[in-house]
Amino acid sequence: MSTAVFDAIVVGAGSVGMPAALFMAEKGLKVLVVDQFASPGQGSNKCAIGGIRATHSTPAKIRLGLDSLKTFSTWHQIHGDEIDWVQGGYCFVAYREEEERLFNGLLKIQKSHGLSIDWLGRQELANLVPGLNPEGLRGGTYSPEDGAASPMLACLAFYRRARSLGVTFRFGERVTGIMRRRGQVVGVRTDKGGYATGTVVNAGGPWARTVAQAGGLDTPVVPDCHEAGITEAAAPFLKPMVVDLRPTPGSRNYYFCQHVKGQVIFCITPDPALIGSDRRETSSFLPMVARRLVDLLPRMANLKVRRTWRGLYPMTPDGSPIVGRARDLSGYVHAEGMCGQGFMLGPGVGALVARLVTGQPAQGDDQVLAELSPARSQGRTEALK
Ligand SMILES: Cc1cc2nc3c(=O)[nH]c(=O)nc-3n(C[C@H](O)[C@H](O)[C@H](O)COP(=O)(O)OP(=O)(O)OC[C@H]3O[C@@H](n4cnc5c(N)ncnc54)[C@H](O)[C@@H]3O)c2cc1C
Incomplete structure (x- = not known):
């Protein structure tokens, strides 16, 4: 043969x-x-x-993100397949001076590479994400052309x-x-x-x-375990993907958004990193992430979680x-x-x-x-x- x-x-x-x-x-x-x-x-x-964003901190990723956004946002129109694309934007919230400085410091490079993004003050951010915990909130960035689709x-x-x-x-x-x-x-x-x-x-x-x-x-790529979850569906109440970079014991950043069909979908970065390829979900993930979600957006306390899962980030140093x-x-x-x-x-x-x-x-x-x-x-x- x-x-x-x-x-x-x-x-x-x-x-x-x-x-x-x-x-x-x-x-x-x-x-x-x-x-x-x-x-x-x-x-x-x-x-x-x-989540699909061009909101990154380096020119290469911003450029590749913008390119990808074009493909995702026009796919249905050009090829006819439904991929659940929704242009809700990304919102990075700042509760500490550290994040406020970081996000503002990145605006120049982000804008210079064509990203549509701005700093929103406390009140504007509260309007964008209704119910966001106001205590200590300093503001955040919003990039309206980012979005989400079904992987x-x-x-x-x-x-x-x-x-x-x-x-x-x-x-x-x-x-x-x-x-x-x-x-x-x-x-x-x-x-x-x-x-x-x-x-x-x-x-x-x-x-x-x-x-x-x-x-x-x-190649210096290692599998790094991350867990995610999805709630029952609710009436639309959240437009952008919300990202909170603050660390707490056991975790670093986490992010969540409301799916086009109403479910809230969320994910967290464990600290320390869980290097390995075990894809079985754990019982420690949900209590950790739920506390943080409810702290940031207290109305989330009323939503039931339907399912959690674990997957692998292909991490580089x-x-x-x-x-x-x-x-x-x-x-x-x-x-x-x-x-x-x-x-x-x-x-x-x-x-x-x-x-x-x-x-x-x-x-x-x-x-x-x-x-x-x-x-x-x-x-x-x-x-x-
Ligand atoms: C919980 C969680 C949430 C995430 N959320 C987001 C998000 O919101 N937005 C985002 O952009 N990313 C997100 N990611 C990250 C994203 O899933 C990965 O970065 C992405 O899927 C990696 O793509 P890839 O093509 O490199 O790998 P994969 O999608 O894993 O594809 C690699 C493929 O290679 C195959 N393969 C490997 N070795 C061999 C071999 N020897 N022979 C044959 N086949 C082989 C595998 O079977 C696999 O199908 C998330 C990840 C996790 C775990």
Whole structure:
């Protein structure tokens, strides 16, 4: 039997791999996507709560976020699939001088890269988020063009589009080796067979390090456990995604929004980080997050929680993604380490990867790639990771 040959093979049918495959297919490439799980989006993608923002602290992420927003906000109109996109904006609340200074300090860079964002005073913020605890509130930022969508519906929509463009999928198949000859990728080995290609994209999410090692490379991505939950549906009362960066014992930032169908969906960052790939939810998450939610928005006390779950952030040491060509293996492309923002960055990163692989850069790609370079020193930490 002859080996199937592809222009590019994407490892991972998740938040990043799916848009990367479809954008490469749009450029005329013959693409294969391999995923160890049974269907699209079964890794971290389905665990995301769906927040989509360009409100970041670094130029590359702002730019990729703005690019992704274009894809999400126009998808239904252009392609017809419902992905539950809602443009409610993002609101970062400040109760301490520390956050007030941080958010105001970032406005200049955010605005200079085209982000629509402003500082709102106490009263304006209280109008935007009715019922917000006024005690100690100093104000916050609001970026009205950010929003949210359903990660599962979006991934499915991208999958359908990719299939219609001729992308081949192999589910339930694990990549075990990346074959090389004289410093060049020549194929991929899986637990079920092998495929020939000159280009491999590592979109392996929290498992990206194992994928890199299958090619004799490495990447500093670790799986970092985060839990989330969803309440019963309520009448609309909350427009933006609300983010609170204040740490409390056991947790750091947390964020929540009201889904288009009425449920409030929320997530928290544990402190210290829970490094590992155990995806079983815990009994300690809900009491911790509920206290913080009710403290910030007392009316939340009346909502019943329906379900909680646990997923993995693909974390990098500095909180920024790793995207670009490998220095030591021609044809190998990094598209990993999305941290807590892979759903919102996915289309932007996917389109960037497609331009990189086809050698058709857009203006500004070189700066983005320099900032996210696999060879960068992981020193400076992204402030809104
Ligand atoms: C609780 C929670 C809430 C979150 N909320 C948000 C949010 O609101 N907004 C946001 O943008 N992000 C959010 N995230 C983060 C987001 O889910 C991730 O950043 C994103 O899904 C990562 O995308 P990815 O494509 O890199 O990885 P994934 O979506 O996990 O895709 C990687 C895929 O690679 C496959 N794979 C790996 N290794 C192999 C192999 N060897 N062979 C074959 N297949 C392989 C996996 O099976 C997987 O399907 C949240 C995450 C969690 C856990």
